[in-house]
Amino acid sequence: MAIDKNRTRELLDSVDEFFDSVVGGLPGEVVRFLKTAIMGPAFQEIRKLIEESRPPVLFLIGRSGHGKSSLINGLAGREAAPVGDIKPTTPESTAYLIHFEEQFSAWQVIDSRGFFESTRPDGAPDSNAIDHLLADIREHKPDVIMHVISAPEIRNLGHDLQVHERIMKQIRTESGMDVPTIVVLNKADTLGNPREWPPEVHARKAALIQDALNYMGNDILRTRTHPIDRNVSIRGYGTDDPSRPGIIPACSLPEDAWNLDTLSDFIGGHLPESALLDFYQALRRKEQLRKISTALIKRFAVIASGIGASPAPLSDFVVLTPLQILMITMVGGLSCRPVSRETAHEYLSAVGINLITAGGARYVTRQLLKFIPFAGWAAAGSIAGSSTYALGKAAEAYFFSGNAATPDTFRKDWDRLRPELEGT
Ligand SMILES: Nc1nc2c(ncn2[C@@H]2O[C@H](COP(=O)(O)OP(=O)(O)OP(=O)(O)O)[C@@H](O)[C@H]2O)c(=O)[nH]1
Ligand SMILES: [Mg+2]
Structure with missing residues (x-):
């Protein structure tokens, strides 16, 4: 298995519904911001990776x-x-x-x-x-x-x-x-x-x-x-x-x-970027697919850090959960797992988070935040970026190396990468 374009479209739809359910009670202005500044660019990244990809x-x-x-x-x-x-x-x-x-x-x-x-x-x-x-x-x-x-x-x-x-x-x-x-x-x-x-x-x-x-x-x-x-x-x-x-x-x-x-x-x-996924997936070249995965995680982390610009502070990061589930699923897909929410569940349960039985997205976010100290809204952008990056890298280590590391292992790397990435 690997990344299937049809399954990816289904995943985007299901993440979209999930997002709508998560932002339910928020003011319209904030929902609009989250749609255009956070979920829009994230979906765009996936479309660029999947839908614009073509055979070499x-x-x-x-x-x-x-x-x-x-x-x-x-x-x-x-x-x-x-x-x-x-x-x-x-x-x-x-x-x-x-x-x-x-x-x-x-x-x-x-x-x-x-x-x-x-x-x-x-x-x-x-x-x-x-x-x-x-x-x-x-x-x-x-x-x-x-x-x-x-x-x-x-x-x-x-x-x-x-x-x-x-x-x-x-x-x-x-x-x-x-x-x-x-x-x-x-x-x-x-x-x-x-x-x-x-x-x-x-x-x-x-x-x-x-x-x-x-x-x-x-x-x-x-x-x-x-x-x-x-x-x-x-x-x-x-x-x-x-x-x-x-x-x-x-x-x-x-x-x-x-x-x-x-x-x-x-x-x-x-090869141009648009031909890399087909080329390396066909070869099942894990090391090369892992590079594509790392690039995707960095882009998702930069997108998540945009949350700091929200027109109104958010009480918690639950709004980032759909973005992070999408990221984990795609990282799993690049490692040749099926592109479905179960793939994200597989990782989350490996680090002790049960997405299905526990109280939904908000609970998952709290669980994820256990790994990341929350220091008030002033630092929200940077925490959102580092937590997303750390979560992505931990999922990557799990899917590519079978290593069930928790996200906090990777948080320091983000501090080193951030100045360069956010400038781009
Ligand atoms: N020892 C050896 N033989 C090879 C190698 N590569 C191909 N051959 C042999 O060389 C012969 C020709 O190989 P093909 O792959 O058909 O060559 P081609 O360039 O496609 O030839 P055309 O289709 O006629 O243009 C076959 O008998 C192959 O088994 C190699 O690396 N080492
Ligand atoms: Mg020939």
Whole structure:
């Protein structure tokens, strides 16, 4: 399970009703304030995260047989594309959607096989092939291009990269689109002796991968490079060139798969925010989803701190409970729990708060406030912010690490973060 857009809409409706029941007796002016300054922005955050999210568009280029289909299957963890069949090379692409039903996510993949085969022997690309590629890029507007090269063949394929560079320049000039291309040195296992694998336990293999990376960076791309992982430089290089930001070795064979997490994190680093949820949910990458969760918690805390500007002081924070339940549920959803109020209940009962049997929202708020000393209305904004942040982080620790920490563990962090966040 994960975040399901339909369930999220239901959740927003139920939180909306809950909010109406909580603010029942308050003056109209205060209710209006809470709606526009607190719940409105919170709903907006969720809509931005969920409803504006879309599948990432991943575009594969590279010679036939170098492992484009295998790579996409390896990344997706399923057999989405047929592997290994010999096809006639045509300059046409196939576009398909990979559905990750359980994760309510999808990736759009465009496989542009055959492009480099149709470049002329003198290295000049066939103009027909260029037109096709240009049309494909214009049509599909990829977020990221992966240029898949069989690692043992890089010394013969320098000109493919030059051809690619010329085409990308043309696309930039014509349409202003600047799509990053990640160079993937696939079949890293077949450098030297294929039996020596993985490179972590075969120093000779590791040295060959390092050589291939250096050759690609220094001799072909001629750009400055830096290891993506300083401790393990064979995991790939980042570059100073935004149009070719990385060179990453990989093995896509299911039984010998290697370094695909480095590649997927690198892809994620070059996707727009709207494509991140689908990309990482599909991969069930908890660490990455946890970053999305932390960003959401910070935004909710900033929104909650706006309560200090209420036109009339509120007797307690019960009005924040719907906001906090919404936040806890979404944090649970990002950790692949179902998006429903039960998810929030699960956390609250884990820290000793029973939302269902005890006297409703007001009781929950009091329970939550046990963790947070209330120091009068003057400090209300800052307390609302810190309590919301602390509650979100505690729920995050529970859902992502199974650690039933209480919110007060996290309150100090907020004091450190606040000046920076409230200024934004
Ligand atoms: N040893 C090794 N073999 C691989 C790797 N990746 C793919 N292969 C093999 O290479 C062959 C071609 O792989 P495909 O994924 O079909 O290549 P492709 O680039 O999609 O080829 P076209 O669809 O014809 O353009 C298959 O036999 C794969 O099993 C790898 O990392 N290591
Ligand atoms: Mg293929």
